[in-house]
Amino acid sequence: MRLLEPDELERIERDFAGGLPAREILEIFRPRGVQLSEATFRKYVQVGLLPRSRRVGRKGKHQGSRGLYPVESVRRINAIKKMMAEGHTLEDIKRSFLFHKNHIDQLERDLSEVFDGFQDQMGERAFGTEYRRALEAELASLKSRARELVRDVSRLGSAVTARRDEKLHSP
Numbered sequence: 001m002r003l004l005e006p007d008e009l010e011r012i013e014r015d016f017a018g019g020l021p022a023r024e025i026l027e028i029f030r031p032r033g034v035q036l037s038e039a040t041f042r043k044y045v046q047v048g049l050l051p052r053s054r055r056v057g058r059k060g061k062h063q064g065s066r067g068l069y070p071v072e073s074v075r076r077i078n079a080i081k082k083m084m085a086e087g088h089t090l091e092d093i094k095r096s097f098l099f100h101k102n103h104i105d106q107l108e109r110d111l112s113e114v115f116d117g118f119q120d121q122m123g124e125r126a127f128g129t130e131y132r133r134a135l136e137a138e139l140a141s142l143k144s145r146a147r148e149l150v151r152d153v154s155r156l157g158s159a160v161t162a163r164r165d166e167k168l169h170s171p
Contacts, residue, residue: 001085002032004078012074019054019068028074034081041077047090048099050076051106072105100157104150111146115139 004012012028022041029036044050053067076098083093093099118139127135 001034001081003034003082003085004028004032004074009075009078013071016071016074019056019070020073021066021068022053025069025073025077029077029081034077036077036081044077044080047094048102049080049090049093051102051109070105070109076102095161097157097161100161101154104154104157107153108146108150111150115143115146 016024022038026036026038026041041050045052050073051070053069056066056068079098080093083096083098084090088096122132122135122139
């Protein structure tokens with residue numbers, strides 16, 4: 001089994017910033033000898049180790065949609081497989097910061113979607129100049145506070161799990 005190197009992870013994250021279908025993620029790991037089936041991938045999502053997919057419509061009439069997973073799923077799988085190779089169980093991994101990081105990242109994505117929706121609606125509506133400025137200022141303030149909140153939650157998660165993670169990674 002040969003896991004991805006940091007430079008490979010960065011390239012994948014850059015090249016597929018919009019997300020990847022599960023099959024393509026599996027194909028990234030297959031040639032490296034990493035055991036990862038679709039069922040295992042789904043289990044990682046179900047237990048909260050990987051983020052959920054988002055549905056994206058395909059171009060053309062009646063083409064349906066497909067699920068795209070955030071590209072950081074590749075980095076997470078790499079970390080999960082590394083921890084498992086070190087002898088850690090899924091329960092150990094769930095108690096690590098990786099589990100909390102998944103939820104924190106989802107929170108950040110959800111907030112971003114909400115703010116983008118507000119921004120779109122503000123662009124579609126006719127507001128008076130003063131009212132528009134007030135709304136834009138409030139939105140900017142909320143975005144700033146949300147970034148601070150996510151950063152603080154992440155820092156707390158690191159502090160809470162650091163001691164446990166130290167135990168997980170010690171021989």
